[in-house]
Amino acid sequence: QVQLVESGGGLVQPGGSLKLSCKASEFTLNYHAIGWFRQSLGKERVRVSCISRGTGSAYYANSVKGRFTISSDNAKDTVYLQMDSLKPEDTATYYCAAARGPYCDDQIAHYSSWGQGTQVTVSS
Secondary structure, three states: OOOEEEEOOEEEOOOOOEEEEEEEOOOHHHHOOEEEEEEOOOOOOEEEEEEOOOOOOEEEOOOOOOOEEEEEEHHHOEEEEEEOOOOHHHOEEEEEEEEOOOOOOOOHHHEEEEOOOEEEEEOO
């Protein structure tokens, strides 16, 4: 059973930075791509980034490209999302999720295990 725990959310001013962490159960990162999603009030959950296994290829939504960076540390079973130049529209609950296999996909149904989420609020 894959378990994921997010941390690192909080309140930040526009233009600021936050680094989210997704701690996975042991060996998860050996077999599963990990995606970061976000959901704002009244909106659908959307993928903002994903990192695949093997090649370590990274994917970003256009809305965060150039501002967010995904990375992983297999020794720590942790995937990170560095968020820079934050905007008020980045305010959302952020979730990490394990894909059913080693490859990324933008379809939510492709992800089988989810964390509980961490709130990010960008406001002055």
